Amino acid sequence: MNDVISLLKNHRSVRQFTTEPVSDETVREIIAAAGWSATSNFVQAYTVIRVRQQSTREAIAELAGGQSWVETSPVFLVFCADLKRSQSACAYEKSEVVSGYTEQFIIATVDVSLAAQNAMVAAESLGLGGVFIGGIRNDPATVSELLKLPEQVYPVFGMCLGHPAGEHEQKPRLPVDVILKEESYQESEAELEHYNEICQTYYQNRASAARDETWTHQIAKMMSKPTRPHMRAFLEEKGFEFK
Numbered sequence: 001m002n003d004v005i006s007l008l009k010n011h012r013s014v015r016q017f018t019t020e021p022v023s024d025e026t027v028r029e030i031i032a033a034a035g036w037s038a039t040s041n042f043v044q045a046y047t048v049i050r051v052r053q054q055s056t057r058e059a060i061a062e063l064a065g066g067q068s069w070v071e072t073s074p075v076f077l078v079f080c081a082d083l084k085r086s087q088s089a090c091a092y093e094k095s096e097v098v099s100g101y102t103e104q105f106i107i108a109t110v111d112v113s114l115a116a117q118n119a120m121v122a123a124e125s126l127g128l129g130g131v132f133i134g135g136i137r138n139d140p141a142t143v144s145e146l147l148k149l150p151e152q153v154y155p156v157f158g159m160c161l162g163h164p165a166g167e168h169e170q171k172p173r174l175p176v177d178v179i180l181k182e183e184s185y186q187e188s189e190a191e192l193e194h195y196n197e198i199c200q201t202y203y204q205n206r207a208s209a210a211r212d213e214t215w216t217h218q219i220a221k222m223m224s225k226p227t228r229p230h231m232r233a234f235l236e237e238k239g240f241e242f243k
């Protein structure tokens with residue numbers, strides 16, 4: 001194992017931070033690393049908005065379901081999928097835009113996710129920790145208003161970053177043999193049962209909020225309710241169509 005792989009395998013979400021600030025230079029370095037992610041067709045379809053204003057942070061923390069770390073983390077970023085810049089490039093070239101394709105939406109969403117993961121890894125390599133905040137999609141319209149996001153730009157997730165305070169336990173992941181298959185798709189109930197045992201032991205023994213929970217139970221709970229059903233209408237409102 002090398003240093004990069006051991007850093008990746010050491011990931012855990014961090015939601016508690018010390019008050020030690022993170023310099024602007026460090027934030028710029030993290031975003032520079034994010035910018036070096038691979039990008040579909042070289043489109044680089046994302047914009048990252050750093051939110052410093054406390055009142056905006058409070059509003060986002062609240063709409064994200066009362067996630068106090070959005071207010072208290074030294075750095076809070078919002079990662080946006082951005083097709084507007086590509087459209088501006090077309091306008092610059094006085095070229096027609098053929099827009100509204102699902103594939104363009106996928107490209108922008110994948111691009112911003114790859115960049116964000118690079119940002120998280122870069123931050124972790126500098127001794128920082130952080131957490132993604134998908135909770136901003138509870139009310140993406142308000143987030144868009146607060147951040148003045150134009151059409152063709154939507155907020156995909158936030159990210160809190162800072163110096164970790166205290167210990168943060170690692171959550172066990174699916175074993176490699178469950179994720180990696182040879183030649184064709186396969187799955188088995190035995191795999192799920194095995195991973196359930198791993199997760200149940202983790203949940204039973206973890207230092208805070210210990211509980212008796214299996215992975216399949218947790219996922220079944222999640223999958224048994226509608227997931228942010230407002231998203232499609234919101235995206236259409238923002239000019240993303242699904243042709």
Ligand SMILES: Cc1cc2nc3c(=O)[nH]c(=O)nc-3n(C[C@H](O)[C@H](O)[C@H](O)COP(=O)(O)O)c2cc1C
Nearest residue numbers: 011012013015067131132133134135136157170171
């Ligand atoms: C796109 C995305 C959105 C997430 N949204 C939230 C969130 O709103 N609040 C939160 O506390 N954690 C959030 N997380 C963190 C996950 O809960 C966490 O990554 C997962 O439980 C695995 O735990 P770990 O990161 O500590 O290994 C999010 C993660 C991702 C990738």
